[in-house]
Amino acid sequence: MSGAETEGVTKFYLDFRQAPPVEARLIAPLNVWRTVLRRLDLISQDARRYGGVGFGNVSLRTPAAALRASTSLFVVSGTQTGALERLTAWHYCRVLDYDLSSNSLTAEGPVPPSSESLTHAAVYRAAPWVQCVIHVHSPEIWRCAEALGLPVVDARITYGTPAMANAVGALVRRGTRNALLAMGGHEDGIVAYGAAPDETALNLIRWFARALEMSAAESPPKDGDCR
Numbered sequence: 305m306s307g308a309e310t311e312g313v314t315k316f317y318l319d320f321r322q323a324p325p326v327e328a329r330l331i332a333p334l335n336v337w338r339t340v341l342r343r344l345d346l347i348s349q350d351a352r353r354y355g356g357v358g359f360g361n362v363s364l365r366t367p368a369a370a371l372r373a374s375t376s377l378f379v380v381s382g383t384q385t386g387a388l389e390r391l392t393a394w395h396y397c398r399v400l401d402y403d404l405s406s407n408s409l410t411a412e413g414p415v416p417p418s419s420e421s422l423t424h425a426a427v428y429r430a431a432p433w434v435q436c437v438i439h440v441h442s443p444e445i446w447r448c449a450e451a452l453g454l455p456v457v458d459a460r461i462t463y464g465t466p467a468m469a470n471a472v473g474a475l476v477r478r479g480t481r482n483a484l485l486a487m488g489g490h491e492d493g494i495v496a497y498g499a500a501p502d503e504t505a506l507n508l509i510r511w512f513a514r515a516l517e518m519s520a521a522e523s524p525p526k527d528g529d530c531r
């Protein structure tokens with residue numbers, strides 16, 4: 305895999321309006337895992353990585369009735385929140401509508417949505433059983449993805465495009481095992497998805513452990529690179 309895309313740049317057409325936050329209890333089951341992933345540096349901001357732009361975002365499909373905005377499709381963390389140790393409801397927004405073919409998204413909340421919200425949308429659209437999507441950056445899983453047997457989105461597909469959303473959706477629909485995939489053209493990019501936040505995050509952490517183990521087992525050791 306090769307290639308790197310600029311992180312944090314919103315490439316979709318965004319129709320956003322300021323609105324009150326969702327209720328804290330709605331995002332609590334997701335937000336606590338987001339804090340764990342932040343501590344593991346799978347979500348973060350680092351001056352030495354990706355030009356210092358924050359990375360990692362989380363979302364939760366929400367039953368419309370449970371939200372103030374009755375048309376809400378999912379709740380996603382806001383853009384450039386990677387550096388924050390903890391998020392509150394004020395760091396999340398509601399995605400009200402999206403169109404993958406035109407790369408457009410409508411959202412409302414205290415902050416604009418993550419720049420990778422359309423990738424989340426593609427997963428939700430592809431699989432009705434998915435309730436949670438987590439996007440992290442892990443050099444270890446990404447480099448070892450093929451060796452681990454994880455599905456990898458073709459590196460020639462540019463991140464943040466309808467083609468990427470379609471490719472992600474196709475892999476999810478195909479019932480890829482392990483509910484984890486690597487984004488070949490998006491350096492270190494991993495997408496995890498599942499039926500609940502805890503199982504999605506735990507599965508991701510399990511694969512993180514396997515990747516660390518595989519990196520360590522490589523001989524001769526060369527900076528954790530599986531290739």
Ligand SMILES: [Zn+2]
Binds near residue numbers: 360439440493
């Ligand atoms: Zn990313």
